[in-house]
Amino acid sequence: VPSWNAMISTYFQVGQVEEAFKLFDEMPQRNVVSWNAMISGFAEHGYLLEAFSLFQQMPERNKVSWNIIIKAYAGLNKLNEAVQIFEQMQQENVGPNAITFITLLDVCGNTAALSSGIWVHRCILDCGFEVDVHVWTALISMYAKCGCLDNAHLVFDKILCKNVATWTTMISSCAQYSLGEKALQMFKDMHLKGIMPDKVSFVTLLSACSYASLVDEGFNYYLTMSEAYNFASVPEHYTSLIDLLGHVGWLDEAEKMILHIPLQPN
RNA sequence: CCCCUAGUAGA
Numbered sequence: 001v002p003s004w005n006a007m008i009s010t011y012f013q014v015g016q017v018e019e020a021f022k023l024f025d026e027m028p029q030r031n032v033v034s035w036n037a038m039i040s041g042f043a044e045h046g047y048l049l050e051a052f053s054l055f056q057q058m059p060e061r062n063k064v065s066w067n068i069i070i071k072a073y074a075g076l077n078k079l080n081e082a083v084q085i086f087e088q089m090q091q092e093n094v095g096p097n098a099i100t101f102i103t104l105l106d107v108c109g110n111t112a113a114l115s116s117g118i119w120v121h122r123c124i125l126d127c128g129f130e131v132d133v134h135v136w137t138a139l140i141s142m143y144a145k146c147g148c149l150d151n152a153h154l155v156f157d158k159i160l161c162k163n164v165a166t167w168t169t170m171i172s173s174c175a176q177y178s179l180g181e182k183a184l185q186m187f188k189d190m191h192l193k194g195i196m197p198d199k200v201s202f203v204t205l206l207s208a209c210s211y212a213s214l215v216d217e218g219f220n221y222y223l224t225m226s227e228a229y230n231f232a233s234v235p236e237h238y239t240s241l242i243d244l245l246g247h248v249g250w251l252d253e254a255e256k257m258i259l260h261i262p263l264q265p266n
Numbered sequence: 267c268c269c270c271u272a273g274u275a276g277a
Contacts, residue, residue, distance in 0.1 A: 005268035036269040067270040099271040106272085134272040141273065165273040172274065203274040210275090236275040243276060266276095 005033050012041030036064050043072040063089075067099050074107035079116055082107050096127065098135050105138040109145035117142045133159065137166045144173035164190070168201040171208060180212020199231050206240035210247050218244045235263055 004027040011020035024030070024038050035058040042051035055061075055069055066089040073082040082104060086096065101124050108117035121139060124131060136159045143152035156162075156170045167190040174183040187205050191197065197205070202225045209218030222241060225231050238261045245254035258265050 002268040007268090009268070031268085033269045038269090040269060062269090064270045069270095071270060097271090102271060132272090137272040139272090163273095168273040170273090198273095200274045205274095207275055234275090239275040241275095246276095 001027070001029055001031050001034065005031075005037050008034065008037045008041065012037070012044065015045070017041065017045050017047065032058070032060055032062050032065065035059075036062075036068060039065065040068045040071075043068060043075070048072060048076075061092075061094065063094055063097050063100070066094055067097075067103060070100060071103050074103050074110075077107060077111050079107050079111050079113055083116065096123075098129075098132055101135055102138045105135075105142040109142040112146050114143075114146035114148060117146050133161045133163055133166060137169050140166065140169045140173065144169070144176065149173060149177050162193075162195070164195050164198055164201055167195060168204050171201065172204045175204065175208035175211045178211055180208050180210075180214065183208035184212065184214070184217065197225075197229070199225075199234060199237075202231065203234070203236040203240055206237060206244065210240060210244040213244075213248050215244060215248055215250070233262075235266070238263065 004023060008020045008023050011017070011023065020038065020041055024034060027034065035054060039051045039054050039058075042048070042054065051072060052069070055065065058065065066085065070082045070085050073085060086100065086104060089096070101120060104120045105117060108120060124135060124139075136155060139155050140152045143149070143155065152170065152173050156166070159166060167186065171183045171186045171190075174180075174186060184205070187197070187201070187208070190201075202221065205221055206218050209215075209221065218241060222237065225237070226233065238257070242254050242257050245251070245257060
Protein backbone atom coordinates (compact mmCIF):
# COMPACT_ATOMS: atom_id res chain seq x y z
CA VAL A 1 0.00 0.00 0.00
CA PRO A 2 2.77 2.53 0.74
CA SER A 3 4.09 2.02 -2.79
CA TRP A 4 0.72 2.77 -4.34
CA ASN A 5 0.36 5.77 -2.05
CA ALA A 6 3.74 7.08 -3.05
CA MET A 7 2.79 6.78 -6.71
CA ILE A 8 -0.45 8.67 -6.12
CA SER A 9 1.48 11.53 -4.52
CA THR A 10 3.96 11.55 -7.36
CA TYR A 11 1.21 11.80 -9.96
CA PHE A 12 -0.23 14.79 -8.12
CA GLN A 13 3.18 16.40 -7.89
CA VAL A 14 3.51 16.33 -11.65
CA GLY A 15 -0.08 17.45 -12.14
CA GLN A 16 -1.48 14.13 -13.38
CA VAL A 17 -4.71 14.25 -11.44
CA GLU A 18 -6.56 11.67 -13.49
CA GLU A 19 -3.72 9.18 -13.28
CA ALA A 20 -3.64 9.62 -9.54
CA PHE A 21 -7.32 8.91 -9.25
CA LYS A 22 -7.01 5.91 -11.52
CA LEU A 23 -4.41 4.39 -9.22
CA PHE A 24 -6.53 5.09 -6.17
CA ASP A 25 -9.42 3.42 -7.92
CA GLU A 26 -7.45 0.38 -8.96
CA MET A 27 -5.32 -0.31 -5.93
CA PRO A 28 -6.17 -3.58 -4.17
CA GLN A 29 -6.33 -2.06 -0.68
CA ARG A 30 -6.33 1.45 0.69
CA ASN A 31 -5.39 2.84 4.06
CA VAL A 32 -5.99 6.23 5.61
CA VAL A 33 -2.85 7.57 3.97
CA SER A 34 -4.22 6.66 0.54
CA TRP A 35 -7.35 8.66 1.25
CA ASN A 36 -5.38 11.56 2.64
CA ALA A 37 -3.09 11.63 -0.36
CA MET A 38 -6.08 11.80 -2.69
CA ILE A 39 -7.88 14.49 -0.71
CA SER A 40 -4.77 16.60 -0.40
CA GLY A 41 -3.94 16.24 -4.08
CA PHE A 42 -7.45 17.04 -5.20
CA ALA A 43 -7.62 20.11 -2.98
CA GLU A 44 -4.24 21.36 -4.11
CA HIS A 45 -5.29 21.18 -7.73
CA GLY A 46 -8.57 22.95 -7.13
CA TYR A 47 -10.82 19.88 -7.16
CA LEU A 48 -12.49 20.87 -3.94
CA LEU A 49 -15.76 19.05 -4.44
CA GLU A 50 -13.91 15.82 -5.06
CA ALA A 51 -11.75 16.43 -2.01
CA PHE A 52 -14.70 17.08 0.27
CA SER A 53 -16.58 14.13 -1.15
CA LEU A 54 -13.73 11.74 -0.39
CA PHE A 55 -13.40 13.24 3.06
CA GLN A 56 -17.07 12.39 3.70
CA GLN A 57 -16.69 8.91 2.31
CA MET A 58 -13.46 7.84 3.95
CA PRO A 59 -13.84 5.02 6.48
CA GLU A 60 -11.54 6.51 9.11
CA ARG A 61 -9.93 9.91 9.59
CA ASN A 62 -6.78 10.90 11.40
CA LYS A 63 -5.29 14.27 12.32
CA VAL A 64 -3.78 14.61 8.87
CA SER A 65 -7.19 14.22 7.21
CA TRP A 66 -8.58 17.10 9.24
CA ASN A 67 -5.49 19.22 8.67
CA ILE A 68 -5.86 18.76 4.93
CA ILE A 69 -9.43 20.08 5.01
CA ILE A 70 -8.40 23.03 7.17
CA LYS A 71 -5.63 23.73 4.70
CA ALA A 72 -8.09 23.57 1.82
CA TYR A 73 -10.15 26.34 3.40
CA ALA A 74 -7.02 28.23 4.36
CA GLY A 75 -5.94 28.17 0.74
CA LEU A 76 -9.17 29.94 -0.15
CA ASN A 77 -8.66 32.41 2.71
CA LYS A 78 -11.84 31.07 4.28
CA LEU A 79 -10.88 31.63 7.86
CA ASN A 80 -14.26 31.05 9.43
CA GLU A 81 -14.70 27.74 7.66
CA ALA A 82 -11.21 26.67 8.66
CA VAL A 83 -11.99 27.45 12.28
CA GLN A 84 -15.26 25.54 12.03
CA ILE A 85 -13.41 22.45 10.84
CA PHE A 86 -10.91 22.95 13.65
CA GLU A 87 -13.75 22.94 16.16
CA GLN A 88 -15.46 20.01 14.51
CA MET A 89 -12.35 17.87 14.67
CA GLN A 90 -12.15 18.44 18.39
CA GLN A 91 -15.80 17.56 18.81
CA GLU A 92 -14.97 14.27 17.16
CA ASN A 93 -12.15 13.78 19.64
CA VAL A 94 -9.31 14.37 17.24
CA GLY A 95 -6.84 16.69 18.89
CA PRO A 96 -4.89 19.30 16.95
CA ASN A 97 -1.19 19.05 16.39
CA ALA A 98 1.47 21.63 15.54
CA ILE A 99 0.57 21.52 11.86
CA THR A 100 -3.05 22.29 12.63
CA PHE A 101 -2.04 25.47 14.41
CA ILE A 102 0.49 26.48 11.78
CA THR A 103 -2.16 26.17 9.10
CA LEU A 104 -4.61 28.27 11.09
CA LEU A 105 -2.01 30.92 11.85
CA ASP A 106 -1.14 31.09 8.19
CA VAL A 107 -4.70 31.92 7.16
CA CYS A 108 -5.00 34.44 10.01
CA GLY A 109 -1.90 36.19 8.74
CA ASN A 110 -2.97 36.13 5.12
CA THR A 111 -6.29 37.68 5.99
CA ALA A 112 -4.83 40.07 8.59
CA ALA A 113 -7.25 38.62 11.14
CA LEU A 114 -5.57 39.74 14.32
CA SER A 115 -8.34 38.79 16.72
CA SER A 116 -8.52 35.28 15.31
CA GLY A 117 -4.76 35.03 15.45
CA ILE A 118 -4.80 35.95 19.11
CA TRP A 119 -7.49 33.35 19.65
CA VAL A 120 -5.37 30.67 18.00
CA HIS A 121 -2.41 31.79 20.09
CA ARG A 122 -4.49 31.27 23.20
CA CYS A 123 -5.64 27.84 21.99
CA ILE A 124 -2.01 26.86 21.55
CA LEU A 125 -1.14 27.87 25.09
CA ASP A 126 -4.28 26.24 26.50
CA CYS A 127 -3.49 23.04 24.68
CA GLY A 128 -0.53 22.55 26.94
CA PHE A 129 1.69 20.68 24.58
CA GLU A 130 5.17 21.99 24.14
CA VAL A 131 5.33 24.49 21.36
CA ASP A 132 8.06 23.87 18.83
CA VAL A 133 10.05 26.43 16.91
CA HIS A 134 7.88 26.01 13.81
CA VAL A 135 4.82 27.12 15.71
CA TRP A 136 6.63 30.00 17.35
CA THR A 137 7.87 31.17 13.98
CA ALA A 138 4.39 30.94 12.51
CA LEU A 139 3.16 33.06 15.41
CA ILE A 140 5.72 35.77 14.71
CA SER A 141 4.78 35.78 11.08
CA MET A 142 1.08 35.99 11.89
CA TYR A 143 1.51 38.95 14.25
CA ALA A 144 3.69 40.80 11.78
CA LYS A 145 1.23 40.26 8.95
CA CYS A 146 -1.61 41.40 11.18
CA GLY A 147 0.07 44.72 11.85
CA CYS A 148 1.29 43.87 15.32
CA LEU A 149 5.06 44.10 15.16
CA ASP A 150 5.21 44.55 18.91
CA ASN A 151 3.59 41.19 19.56
CA ALA A 152 5.83 39.62 16.94
CA HIS A 153 8.80 40.95 18.83
CA LEU A 154 7.47 39.75 22.16
CA VAL A 155 7.12 36.23 20.82
CA PHE A 156 10.52 36.41 19.18
CA ASP A 157 12.22 37.46 22.40
CA LYS A 158 10.70 34.57 24.30
CA ILE A 159 11.90 31.87 21.94
CA LEU A 160 14.90 29.99 23.23
CA CYS A 161 15.60 27.86 20.18
CA LYS A 162 15.72 30.46 17.42
CA ASN A 163 16.91 29.14 14.09
CA VAL A 164 17.58 30.79 10.76
CA ALA A 165 13.88 30.77 9.82
CA THR A 166 12.89 32.42 13.09
CA TRP A 167 15.42 35.18 12.55
CA THR A 168 14.45 35.60 8.93
CA THR A 169 10.81 36.05 9.88
CA MET A 170 11.73 38.84 12.24
CA ILE A 171 14.11 40.46 9.76
CA SER A 172 11.47 40.38 7.08
CA SER A 173 8.90 41.84 9.45
CA CYS A 174 11.18 44.76 10.31
CA ALA A 175 11.81 45.42 6.62
CA GLN A 176 8.11 45.44 5.89
CA TYR A 177 7.56 48.00 8.61
CA SER A 178 10.20 50.18 6.90
CA LEU A 179 12.75 49.44 9.59
CA GLY A 180 15.49 48.65 7.14
CA GLU A 181 18.40 49.52 9.42
CA LYS A 182 16.95 47.46 12.20
CA ALA A 183 16.54 44.54 9.81
CA LEU A 184 20.20 44.74 8.85
CA GLN A 185 21.21 44.91 12.48
CA MET A 186 19.23 41.78 13.20
CA PHE A 187 20.96 39.98 10.37
CA LYS A 188 24.27 40.84 12.00
CA ASP A 189 22.98 39.77 15.40
CA MET A 190 21.92 36.45 13.96
CA HIS A 191 25.38 35.94 12.56
CA LEU A 192 26.96 36.84 15.91
CA LYS A 193 24.85 34.18 17.56
CA GLY A 194 26.46 31.66 15.27
CA ILE A 195 23.45 31.03 13.09
CA MET A 196 24.42 30.79 9.44
CA PRO A 197 22.32 32.59 6.86
CA ASP A 198 20.83 30.62 4.01
CA LYS A 199 19.44 31.58 0.61
CA VAL A 200 16.10 32.71 1.97
CA SER A 201 17.67 34.94 4.58
CA PHE A 202 19.79 36.58 1.89
CA VAL A 203 16.71 37.32 -0.19
CA THR A 204 15.15 38.90 2.88
CA LEU A 205 18.29 40.84 3.64
CA LEU A 206 18.58 42.20 0.11
CA SER A 207 14.98 43.34 0.19
CA ALA A 208 15.66 45.03 3.53
CA CYS A 209 18.53 46.89 1.86
CA SER A 210 16.08 47.99 -0.76
CA TYR A 211 13.64 49.29 1.86
CA ALA A 212 16.52 51.19 3.47
CA SER A 213 17.96 52.35 0.12
CA LEU A 214 21.36 50.89 1.00
CA VAL A 215 22.90 50.12 -2.37
CA ASP A 216 26.48 49.43 -1.33
CA GLU A 217 25.44 47.23 1.55
CA GLY A 218 23.08 45.29 -0.65
CA PHE A 219 25.63 44.54 -3.32
CA ASN A 220 28.28 43.76 -0.74
CA TYR A 221 25.99 41.28 0.92
CA TYR A 222 25.25 39.79 -2.45
CA LEU A 223 28.98 39.31 -3.09
CA THR A 224 29.39 37.79 0.34
CA MET A 225 26.64 35.36 -0.44
CA SER A 226 28.12 34.31 -3.76
CA GLU A 227 31.76 34.26 -2.77
CA ALA A 228 31.99 33.56 0.94
CA TYR A 229 29.00 31.24 1.12
CA ASN A 230 29.08 29.93 -2.41
CA PHE A 231 25.32 30.12 -2.72
CA ALA A 232 23.96 30.05 -6.24
CA SER A 233 21.67 32.96 -7.03
CA VAL A 234 17.98 32.40 -7.39
CA PRO A 235 15.64 34.76 -9.27
CA GLU A 236 14.58 36.39 -6.01
CA HIS A 237 18.11 37.60 -5.37
CA TYR A 238 18.24 39.37 -8.70
CA THR A 239 14.77 40.80 -8.25
CA SER A 240 15.77 42.26 -4.92
CA LEU A 241 18.93 43.81 -6.33
CA ILE A 242 17.12 45.27 -9.32
CA ASP A 243 14.44 46.58 -7.00
CA LEU A 244 17.16 48.15 -4.88
CA LEU A 245 18.63 49.96 -7.88
CA GLY A 246 15.18 51.14 -8.85
CA HIS A 247 14.39 52.43 -5.38
CA VAL A 248 17.39 54.73 -5.36
CA GLY A 249 16.74 55.88 -8.91
CA TRP A 250 19.59 54.11 -10.69
CA LEU A 251 17.38 53.09 -13.54
CA ASP A 252 20.08 52.61 -16.16
CA GLU A 253 21.96 50.27 -13.87
CA ALA A 254 18.76 48.44 -13.09
CA GLU A 255 18.03 47.95 -16.76
CA LYS A 256 21.58 46.80 -17.43
CA MET A 257 21.28 44.29 -14.69
CA ILE A 258 18.10 42.85 -16.14
CA LEU A 259 19.91 42.38 -19.44
CA HIS A 260 22.96 40.78 -17.85
CA ILE A 261 21.61 38.35 -15.32
CA PRO A 262 22.22 34.75 -16.28
CA LEU A 263 18.51 33.97 -16.18
CA GLN A 264 15.63 34.55 -18.49
CA PRO A 265 13.99 37.72 -17.13
CA ASN A 266 10.33 37.15 -16.39
C1' C B 267 12.14 9.05 0.95
C1' C B 268 3.31 6.59 1.72
C1' C B 269 -0.41 11.79 3.41
C1' C B 270 -0.96 17.65 6.11
C1' U B 271 4.34 20.91 8.50
C1' A B 272 7.32 27.69 10.01
C1' G B 273 10.80 32.22 7.28
C1' U B 274 12.01 34.93 1.28
C1' A B 275 11.59 39.06 -4.09
C1' G B 276 8.75 41.98 -7.68
C1' A B 277 3.10 43.58 -8.29
